[in-house]
Amino acid sequence: MSDRQEIIRELAREALAEGRVDYFLGWGQGYDASQNIPVFVREVTDVDRLQWNPLCHHNLTVFLKRKMPDPPDARIGVCVKGCDSRTLVALLQEGLVDRDRLYIVGVPCDGVVDRRKIDREFTGEVIGIEFTGDKVLARTAQGDSKEFDRTSLLLDQCGGCHYPNPRVADDIAGDTVPEPEGEPQWPSLAEFEALSPGDKAATLAAAFSTCIRCFACIHVCPVCYCWDQCVNRSRTPALVSQRVEKGENLMFQLVHMFHVAGRCPSCGACDRACPVEIPLYLLHEKMNKELYDMLRFEAGVDLEGKPVLQAFSLDDPFGEG
């Protein structure tokens, strides 16, 4: 793990020193040793702020959709994990970022730790998390500490990950990791899918009634990019009003889901950004599962591909006669 960190720092140092990039986007430590935040490195002397550990969950490609136009000629270095690289591919497929201005450092990923799973194990405030091999040692400000297996703390979507290695990269930080074989699985959906229609509605109503419409899920989504024209903010057409109510809250999320359909690889950034922990995966993972079932389509896997709802085939096997 720290090998990868050294390689990331070295690649960033070279790129900055040679003037190949104006700034480098990576992960770094947040306010304490239990937090990880996106870091913009602009000076060679700052590259040691870059980190790599299983807390590096941020999908940094979200900054590209904002930063690519401004400043207009900036050359950007960016670190991507497997899932991040798929959103980057989705952006590249649509010509929304300029490949020539990007320096992509791919980071093969062993799975990202869910910070919330650690928090739930303690009553106090977690201020330090250390990684040693497959063990995770967490400690709190109150002096409490516990050791966990890393695999037990991974994000739910990491369990079904088929693409831990970057799909697009200029340089790879360290050795690639083995990719699982076989069909993609969506184990996290099974429980919900087994419910009756009434129970599904009740579950969704309860889950989505807590939405505060903070737009965090939308702002953090790399492939949701209608910044100033978002229909969720629009009064005409009024798909969603100001009324905070479970139906409109669900509608709000469905706007996001359908607008990224065919481009969302379920990186889970929206799930992690949600301050009220709405299970957004129920929507985007289901959408991806159905798209796979329909067309064997997976978003952001192939640079030459096209987002599935922006294309068609005369032989599409569905539709009633």
Next chain:
Amino acid sequence: MTVVASSQQTQEAGSAALAEGAGPARPIKVVAILCNWCSYAGADGAGTARLVQPYGFRVVRVPCTGRVDPLLVLKAFEKGADGVLISGCHPGDCHYSEGNYYARRKFELLRRMVPHLGIEPERFRYTWVSASEAARWQEVVTTFLAGVAALGPREGRAL
């Protein structure tokens, strides 16, 4: 447009259901989204030919099924529709050549998502009816409304 139920008819349906004591207090509400070039003309033809059709559905005429955003369907459900039916030109017959090819992928994804939102699958259907298929329109709308009526108005909905 002859197939659009008048409010009086809707009221009658409601009171008939009440009188029987078996049905729900309000009649079902169904939105039918029809493309201008095929299905709307087909439905119009069914009216002109005086084919018997159920009432209780509202027709929304759109230029092409390719124009139909899946979110419009979900918004209809959110606004209280008990069923949504989309019908357009048969694939290959689109007035704009390829609108319904795009639409068909979107609708298929939507059809698979609708049950996931706690809405019975019978409440959503997409199909193709050409301008000359008045009889087929009659069959489509009759079976669809019968299916929705059997489920009754939606209750305890999330959307």
